[in-house]
Amino acid sequence: MTPATFTVLTGIVKQRSGGVINPDQGYMLETRLAPLLKREGLPSLDALAARLAAPRSDTLAQEMTELLTTNESSFFRDGRPFEHLRGFLPALHRARPPGMPLRIWSAACSTGQDAYSISILASELGEADPGFATRRVEILGTDICGAVLERARAGLFTQFEVQRGLPIRTLLKRFTQEETRWRIRPEIAARCRFERLNLLGDLRALGRFDVIFCRNVLIYFDVPTKARVLDALADRLQPDGALYLGAAETALGMGARLAPLPGERGVYGLGMEAERLRA
Incomplete structure (x- = not known):
C-alpha cells in the first residue's frame, strides 16, 4: 500500500464517519479489508483505491467505511x-x-x-x-x-x-x-x-x-x-x-x-x- 493509497482510503473513512485512522494503524486496513479485496477480486489496497475513484463506487466506499469502524460494546459498560x-x-x-x-x-x-x-x-x-x-x-x-x-x-x-x-x-x-x-x-x-x-x-x-x-x-x-x-x-x-x-x-x-x-x-x-x- 502506497502512502497515497493510505491517504485516499483513510480520507474516505473520515469524510463518511468522522473516524481518524493514523499512519501507525495501516495494519488495520490490511487485515480488515482483506475479505473485501478477495470478494471484489482486487489484488491490493492500491487497486481498491483506484476502484473507489471510479464512478458508482458509493456502495463499496460505504462498505469499506463500515469495515474500518470499531464496534466494541458490553452490557452496563463502565458501571x-x-x-x-x-x-x-x-x-x-x-x-x-x-x-x-x-x-x-x-x-x-x-x-x-x-x-x-x-x-x-x-x-x-x-x-x-x-x-x-x-x-x-x-x-x-x-x-x-x-x-x-x-x-x-x-x-x-x-x-x-x-x-x-x-x-x-x-x-x-x-x-x-x-x-x-x-x-x-x-x-x-x-x-x-x-x-x-x-x-x-x-x-x-x-x-x-x-x-x-x-x-x-x-x-x-x-x-x-x-x-x-x-x-x-x-x-x-x-x-x-x-x-x-x-x-x-x-x-x-x-x-x-x-x-x-x-x-x-x-x-x-x-x-x-x-x-x-x-x-
Missing part, C-alpha cells in the same frame, strides 16, 4: 453511568407530565448493549416503583454500520457477550437461552428500535431526547469533528436532559453549550441547566 441514570430517570419521570414518554438515544449503539442495558434498568425501576412502570420509555439506537444494527435488532448474544457486565441473576431474568446463545426478552426489546444514522448528517428529524448516550465514539474523531458532533448532540438534548460520554471522553474545551453535571464524570447537561444543578 457508573448506569448508576447515575438509575437516579436520573425517576427525576425525569417526576418532571414530565403524564403520558409524555421518556425519549432516550443510544448513538453509535454498535450491537445494542447500551440500549438494552438502559431498557433493563427501566424494567428494574418499574418493578420498584409502580408509578414509573406507567411511564413509556422509548429507546432509539443508531449506528452507521448496517451489520451491527442487524445484530442489535436480533437481540441475540453469545455467552462471551452476556458474561461481560451482566450479573447471572439479570441474565436469567432478562434473557432466554437458545442453545449456546442468549436472546433478550420481548418486554425488554419492545422499548428499543434501531436505525441507521451517521452522526455527521442532519439530526434534526430525530427530535429531542431526555437522555443521550454517545459513549466511546468521540475518541476516534479529531478535535473539529468532536466539537461538531457535540454541538449536534446538544441540539437534540432537552434543557434538563443528560448526555453520557465514555470514560475517556470529555466535552470540556469543546464549546460552552455543555457543562458537566455536579459530582459526575462524563455526564453533561446544557450549560444553564447544568449550572443550576451545580448551585
Whole structure:
C-alpha cells in the first residue's frame, strides 16, 4: 500500500464517519479489508483505491467505511453511568407530565448493549416503583454500520457477550437461552428500535431526547469533528436532559453549550441547566 493509497482510503473513512485512522494503524486496513479485496477480486489496497475513484463506487466506499469502524460494546459498560441514570430517570419521570414518554438515544449503539442495558434498568425501576412502570420509555439506537444494527435488532448474544457486565441473576431474568446463545426478552426489546444514522448528517428529524448516550465514539474523531458532533448532540438534548460520554471522553474545551453535571464524570447537561444543578 502506497502512502497515497493510505491517504485516499483513510480520507474516505473520515469524510463518511468522522473516524481518524493514523499512519501507525495501516495494519488495520490490511487485515480488515482483506475479505473485501478477495470478494471484489482486487489484488491490493492500491487497486481498491483506484476502484473507489471510479464512478458508482458509493456502495463499496460505504462498505469499506463500515469495515474500518470499531464496534466494541458490553452490557452496563463502565458501571457508573448506569448508576447515575438509575437516579436520573425517576427525576425525569417526576418532571414530565403524564403520558409524555421518556425519549432516550443510544448513538453509535454498535450491537445494542447500551440500549438494552438502559431498557433493563427501566424494567428494574418499574418493578420498584409502580408509578414509573406507567411511564413509556422509548429507546432509539443508531449506528452507521448496517451489520451491527442487524445484530442489535436480533437481540441475540453469545455467552462471551452476556458474561461481560451482566450479573447471572439479570441474565436469567432478562434473557432466554437458545442453545449456546442468549436472546433478550420481548418486554425488554419492545422499548428499543434501531436505525441507521451517521452522526455527521442532519439530526434534526430525530427530535429531542431526555437522555443521550454517545459513549466511546468521540475518541476516534479529531478535535473539529468532536466539537461538531457535540454541538449536534446538544441540539437534540432537552434543557434538563443528560448526555453520557465514555470514560475517556470529555466535552470540556469543546464549546460552552455543555457543562458537566455536579459530582459526575462524563455526564453533561446544557450549560444553564447544568449550572443550576451545580448551585
